[in-house]
Amino acid sequence: MSIDRIQKAAVIGAGSMGHQISMLCALGGFETYLQDIDETSLRKAREQLEHHMDRWISKGKLTTEKKEAAFAKLHMTTSLEEAAENTDIVIEAVLEKLDVKQEVFAKLDKLVPAHTILATNSSTIVNSKIAAFTSRPEKVLNMHFFYPPLVMDCVEVVMSDQTSKETAETAMAFCERIGRTGVLLEKEIYGFIANRLLFALSKEAMFLYENGYADFKEIDLIAKKALSHPLGPFEIADLSGIDVGYYANMQLFQETGDPNDKPAKIVEEKVKAGHLGRKTGRGWYEYTKEGAL
Template structure:
């Protein structure tokens, strides 16, 4: 907390201290993960999705993940029960109106996020911080759909949220120091190491770097320079990466990486990020990586 109370934070301590109720919009892979770590850290969570089925799936994931932590002795069953009891699920967006911090984790499409942020703008209390878990959409574009762009910030968590230690906090063009401080305190409060991205260039730092590497890896494969295995081995053994770029695409989802790189390419017009034809054809064919059983590798 000491780092957050530094001089650039200004008068945000009151707001920081007040963050208690957190709403998470979207109970998919990321939303459920964020709700899970936040509830375990003691925050009260309202988890909102559009259908009861999506909420039940999200809650099921959280329940089984807590059970694994308990089995491994990393959490007591009492703490897991208490954390679960701090999560309320709802399909009613009005239920998030009282939140101090809202973290949006819906589909990675500006139109979908814009609809959510316009609705949040209309119902949330003044001073509430509205965060997006987007991987690549500029926070400034999301913020511009609201009348309170100073309160909109990026909190980019990584998958699987309970395991991955990083959170990128992203400042949009009009994001206030206080909203950045609240987001940073939240990221640290749920046990992550936070890096602050001072300008919301498309892809921020992490998606920008992995997209450049991954698109080049696909181009090398496509043009027959090396096999998928050799490209990944080169990165693992040559650079000490935990995973090669093509393995990373398979894990993240071929469609997700195509979308992320396309967004950066649209914004920058930099050919580094132009998705190669092979990636588009894989998505059209349904080879989406681990989740579909096949991507650059056979996962069946």
């Protein structure tokens, strides 16, 4: 399917990733439906997007006219059927759990037209594990946006052995239309590129902290001062969501059975306590609306 055929996009899940991806689609000129089962999440998504776009206007990055045009194309619904109807591309952004994604894709496969591309925003799970629950594996792939999507200019577009070249080319062109740099991975691997690098850094940072070599703040400081990283590994965990990393590690452990792939105990403790990072106001650091205390 050519990029010129794509008129309507649907984003499934209005969380921290989904609502911003939907805004990119609307700003790119696509009729966009953001779907979530929770009306409160949709209401919160609209409020957050209004805030983000008003900030862009104040900084001269966007005109009021373009904001109004984008919001006119952005529709929010709790109905999966409404979002899926006559859509040309779907980007799933639900919880990072394989069984949840498989269930969503199985439903979507029955609702969307035969030509529709089904993409998952999963940050780690290869799309072939999800495509198996559809009748169109050649039209399934990963489109992994980075948090926050309205800021981060990168999308990992990942093909499985069954993803067609045409599907990948269309996804890459779609990234360009919404102002994001698509990077094509022609072969699957758990965690893709960015997260495999990040996992290695995070795993070592956790080891150093748990074994008392340095406090997590000092580890972050060294990463920034000595390695020129904009954020340390613990700050990145807070930004992306400690639960996101936790579930990604749990998925890897389930696949490999290797105890070394299990999340660190301190990470599990934070998830159980609900201290998930910036989005909850507390993770490794504590936050106000203005940032870290």
